[in-house]
Amino acid sequence: MANPAAGARARRPDPAEHTLERPPKTRNRVDAWMEQDLKFAGSVIKRKTVTVFVLGIPALAPLFFMSRAVIELNSSTMNQVEADVLGTGAMALLILTLTVTPMVTLTRQHWFVPLRKWYGIVLACTATADAILAAITSSFTGGVLGRLTGHTFLLAGFAMVSLLFPLLLISNTSAQRWLGKYWKPLQKLTYAIWGLLFVHLALLEGFGFQNGTNGPGSGFDHNPVLHQRLYQLTACSLPLLLLRLSPVRRWVARQQKAGRERAVYLAFLPLAALYALFFAYIVNEEIFKGVSAFRLQPVNG
Amino acid sequence: MEIMTLSWGIRSRAGGFPRAVAHVATAVLAVTAMLAALWAGPLAAASADTRPRAAVQSPAPAPAPVKFYIVPPPGHGPADSLFTIAAKTLGDGSQFMKIFNLNKGRLQPNGARLTNPRLIEPGWILQLPADAAGPGVHFGPLPGVTAPVSHRLSGPAGTGSAAMISGAVLAFLAAGLAFRLIRRRAGPTRRRRPAHARAPGRAGRAPRPGLQHDRDRSIAPTSAPAPPGRVIGSPAGDRERATGPGARGHQVPHRPAGQPTVPADPFRAQQSVRLANRTVPDAVHPAAGISQQAPTVAAAPRQACEGDAAQPRPALMEMRAELDQVAACVAGALQSTMTPMTTPAARNTTHPMARRTTKPVSLPGIPRPAPAEPVPRPAKPAAKPAGRPRQVRAMRLAVLAMTIPIVFGLMSATGELALHGYGFFVFRSAGTGATQQGSSGPAPSQPPAAHHPRRAGSGQADPQGARHRQDQAGRDP
Numbered sequence: 001m002a003n004p005a006a007g008a009r010a011r012r013p014d015p016a017e018h019t020l021e022r023p024p025k026t027r028n029r030v031d032a033w034m035e036q037d038l039k040f041a042g043s044v045i046k047r048k049t050v051t052v053f054v055l056g057i058p059a060l061a062p063l064f065f066m067s068r069a070v071i072e073l074n075s076s077t078m079n080q081v082e083a084d085v086l087g088t089g090a091m092a093l094l095i096l097t098l099t100v101t102p103m104v105t106l107t108r109q110h111w112f113v114p115l116r117k118w119y120g121i122v123l124a125c126t127a128t129a130d131a132i133l134a135a136i137t138s139s140f141t142g143g144v145l146g147r148l149t150g151h152t153f154l155l156a157g158f159a160m161v162s163l164l165f166p167l168l169l170i171s172n173t174s175a176q177r178w179l180g181k182y183w184k185p186l187q188k189l190t191y192a193i194w195g196l197l198f199v200h201l202a203l204l205e206g207f208g209f210q211n212g213t214n215g216p217g218s219g220f221d222h223n224p225v226l227h228q229r230l231y232q233l234t235a236c237s238l239p240l241l242l243l244r245l246s247p248v249r250r251w252v253a254r255q256q257k258a259g260r261e262r263a264v265y266l267a268f269l270p271l272a273a274l275y276a277l278f279f280a281y282i283v284n285e286e287i288f289k290g291v292s293a294f295r296l297q298p299v300n301g
Numbered sequence: 302m303e304i305m306t307l308s309w310g311i312r313s314r315a316g317g318f319p320r321a322v323a324h325v326a327t328a329v330l331a332v333t334a335m336l337a338a339l340w341a342g343p344l345a346a347a348s349a350d351t352r353p354r355a356a357v358q359s360p361a362p363a364p365a366p367v368k369f370y371i372v373p374p375p376g377h378g379p380a381d382s383l384f385t386i387a388a389k390t391l392g393d394g395s396q397f398m399k400i401f402n403l404n405k406g407r408l409q410p411n412g413a414r415l416t417n418p419r420l421i422e423p424g425w426i427l428q429l430p431a432d433a434a435g436p437g438v439h440f441g442p443l444p445g446v447t448a449p450v451s452h453r454l455s456g457p458a459g460t461g462s463a464a465m466i467s468g469a470v471l472a473f474l475a476a477g478l479a480f481r482l483i484r485r486r487a488g489p490t491r492r493r494r495p496a497h498a499r500a501p502g503r504a505g506r507a508p509r510p511g512l513q514h515d516r517d518r519s520i521a522p523t524s525a526p527a528p529p530g531r532v533i534g535s536p537a538g539d540r541e542r543a544t545g546p547g548a549r550g551h552q553v554p555h556r557p558a559g560q561p562t563v564p565a566d567p568f569r570a571q572q573s574v575r576l577a578n579r580t581v582p583d584a585v586h587p588a589a590g591i592s593q594q595a596p597t598v599a600a601a602p603r604q605a606c607e608g609d610a611a612q613p614r615p616a617l618m619e620m621r622a623e624l625d626q627v628a629a630c631v632a633g634a635l636q637s638t639m640t641p642m643t644t645p646a647a648r649n650t651t652h653p654m655a656r657r658t659t660k661p662v663s664l665p666g667i668p669r670p671a672p673a674e675p676v677p678r679p680a681k682p683a684a685k686p687a688g689r690p691r692q693v694r695a696m697r698l699a700v701l702a703m704t705i706p707i708v709f710g711l712m713s714a715t716g717e718l719a720l721h722g723y724g725f726f727v728f729r730s731a732g733t734g735a736t737q738q739g740s741s742g743p744a745p746s747q748p749p750a751a752h753h754p755r756r757a758g759s760g761q762a763d764p765q766g767a768r769h770r771q772d773q774a775g776r777d778p
Contacts, residue, residue, distance in 0.1 A: 142717055149714040150721070151728045162706035166699055179699065180692035186699055 062089025065290030086130035102243035124168035153203035235278035239271035
C-alpha cells in the first residue's frame with residue numbers, strides 16, 4: 001500500500017490556487033540540505049537516504065516484537081498480545097502514513113515523502129500478520145471463520161485487511177504502469193481503511209470513558225481517555241483530516257506565500273500538540289506490550 | 302611521423318602556396334611513403350639476414366621419437382575429427398583436447414596450422430600423447446614439415462614477417478593520412494556541419510567546454526590569441542557571419558562569461574584560425590551570389606505552382622460548401638430525433654432533409670439556394686477519457702481482488718450470525734459496550750488483569766470475554 005494520502009498534494013485542479021497564483025516552487029532549504037552528500041567511510045550517500053532509512057526502521061518494531069513468539073511458536077504469547085502489539089502497531093503505522101501529506105502541506109518539505117510508501121507497506125504486512133495470527137491463535141469460538149468474521153469488529157478488521165493486501169500487491173512501479181490512471185484512485189482506498197479503523201475500534205471498545213481496553217479504570221495518570229484507542233485515533237486524525245480540507249490548504253498556501261509561515265505553525269500548534277500527546281500514548285502502549293511480548297512475558301490489558 | 306610533419310608543414314603554408322602544389326606534394330609524399338614501406342620489409346629482412354650461415358644451418362639435434370597420426374583422406378565412412386582420432390587412439394573421444402594442445406599452431410604439410418579443434422585436413426600429421434595406441438598410430442621422429450617456399454627475398458621468417466607487417470602498416474597509415482588531407486581540401490560540401498548547426502541527434506550532447514564550435518576545424522579555441530582580421534571563433538566573427546550574406550539563419554551559441562576554458566594547442570589553434578580565415582572569404586562570395594539569384598530562380602516555379610493551385614480552388618470551395626450543407630442536414634436530422642415534431646407538413650417544409658428529397662441540393666453551374674441555418678448540435682456531455690483497455694482490465698482485476706474477500710467475509714459473517722445468533726455477532730469484548738458474561742465469545746477462566754492497575758473503587762464492571770486478557774498467572778516464564 002503506497003501513496004495512501006496522495007490526494008492532498010495533488011494534480012486535482014484547485015480553483016482557488018489558480019486565482020491565488022500558486023507560489024513558485026522554490027526548493028526548501030531543508031530539502032536542499034537533505035540532497036547533499038554525506039561522506040561516510042569512503043562512500044558517499046545522500047543525507048536524505050540515511051535519514052529516511054533511519055526513520056523507516058521503527059516501522060518494523062511491531063513485527064520485531066512478535067517475531068520471537070512466532071519463531072518459538074509460543075501460542076500463549078501470540079494469543080494474549082498479538083492483537084495488542086500488531087493491532088496497535090498497525091494503527092500507529094496508519095497514522096504515520098496519513099501524516100506525511102499534511103506534513104508536506106505544512107512544511108513544504110518533500111524529503112520524507114518516500115516514508116509514506118514504506119509505512120504503507122509495513123502497515124499492510126503488519127495488519128495481514130495480525131489477521132493471520134488472530135485466525136490461528138486467538139481464543140474466539142467459531143473456528144477460523146469465526147475468528148475472522150464472527151463478530152462485528154472482527155468483520156470490520158477483516159474488511160480492512162481485505163483492502164490492504166491488494167493495495168500492498170499494487171504498491172510497486174510495475175503495478176503503477178499496469179493500472180495507469182486507475183492506480184491512484186485505488187490507492188485512495190486507504191481513506192476507506194481509515195474509516196474502517198474507526199468502525200473497528202468503535203465496535204471493539206465502544207464510546208465512553210470507562211473500561212477502555214488499554215486503560216480500564218484508567219492508568220497511572222487516572223485518565224482513561226488517553227488509553228482508549230478510539231480516542232487516540234480520533235485525536236490523531238483530527239489534524240490530519242483538517243489539513244486535508246481544501247479551504248485549509250488554501251489558507252495555508254496563502255499564508256506561506258505571504259511569508260507568514262509562523263502564523264501557520266502557531267495556528268496548528270494546538271492540534272499538533274494534541275496529535276503528539278495521543279500518539280505518544282500509542283507508542284508507549286506499543287513499546288510496553290511489545291517488549292513484554294518479546295520477553296515472552298505478555299502483559300494483558 | 303615525418304610524413305605527418307611534412308604534411309602539417311604544407312598545410313601550414315597553404316595560405317601562400319598554390320593549392321594544386323599542395324595536392325601534388327601530398328600525393329607524391331603518400332606514394333613515396335607507400336613505396337618506401339613496401340620496400341622496407343624485404344630490405345629489413347635482407348639486412349637482418351646477416352647472421353652467420355653456420356648458425357642458421359647448424360644441424361639440429363635429432364628429434365625424439367613420438368607417436369603421431371596421419372589424417373587419411375576421406376573414404377567411404379565419416380571423415381576423421383580430433384574426437385574420432387582421440388576415440389581411436391586414446392580410447393576416449395573427450396580427450397581430443399590433448400591432441401589439440403600438442404599440435405596447436407604447428408605447421409602442417411599443406412602450410413596450414415591447426416587452430417580450430419573442429420577442423421583438420423587430410424594429410425596433416427598430428428602428434429599423439431604417449432599413451433596413444435591403436436590403428437594408424439605411428440611411432441618415430443615426427444616427420445619434418447617445411448614451410449611453403451616464398452618468392453620474396455629469403456630471410457628469417459620472423460624478421461621478414463615483422464618487416465612486412467610494419468611496412469604494410471606504414472603504407473596504410475600514409476595512405477590514410479594522404480586521403481584525409483585531400484579530403485579536408487575537398488570543400489565545404491564534405492565538411493561536417495558544426496555542432497550548433499547539427500540536429501541534437503545524441504540527446505543534446507553538450508559541446509566541449511572552451512570551444513565555440515565542436516569538431517569543426519574552423520574553431521578557434523577561446524584561449525588562443527586572436528589573430529588580426531576577421532576571426533571565426535570570436536563572438537564578433539560569429540555575429541558577422543550570422544548576419545552577413547552567408548548567414549544560415551541561426552545564431553552561434555556564445556560561451557557564457559566566466560565559463561572555464563580548456564587550454565588548447567596554440568599551434569593547432571593558429572592553423573585552424575588561418576585555415577578559417579582563408580576558407581570563409583571564399584565561401585562568402587558564392588553564398589552571396591546564390592542568395593541574390595535565389596528569388597529570381599524560385600519565382601518561376603512559384604508562379605507555376607500558384608497557377609496549378611488556383612485551378613482546383615473553385616471546385617474545392619464548392620465541395621466545401623456542399624459538405625457544410627450536408628453536415629447541417631445531418632445535424633438537423635439528429636436534432637429532429639430528439640425534439641418532437643409538430644406536424645408532418647411542418648417537417649416537410651422546414652427540415653433540410655425534406656428539401657433534399659424534392660430538389661437536388663446542388664449541381665455544378667446551378668445556383669444553389671442559400672445554405673440553411675446551421676442547426677446547433679446538441680451539447681455532448683463531457684465524456685471522461687477512456688483509459689486503455691489493459692488498464693481497465695487491470696483495474697477491474699484489482700477491484701475484484703478486493704471485493705472477493707469482502708464478499709467472502711460477509712458470507713462468513715452471515716453464517717456465524719445464523720449459527721450463533723445476534724448476541725454472539727455483536728459481542729464486544731471490552732469498553733463501555735462490553736457484553737455481559739455468557740453472551741458470547743471466549744470467557745476467560747479468571748477475571749482479566751489490566752495493563753495498568755485498576756483504580757480502586759471505580760465500580761466498573763470487568764469486561765467479559767476479553768479477547769486479549771488473560772490472567773497474569775497465564776504468563777510464560
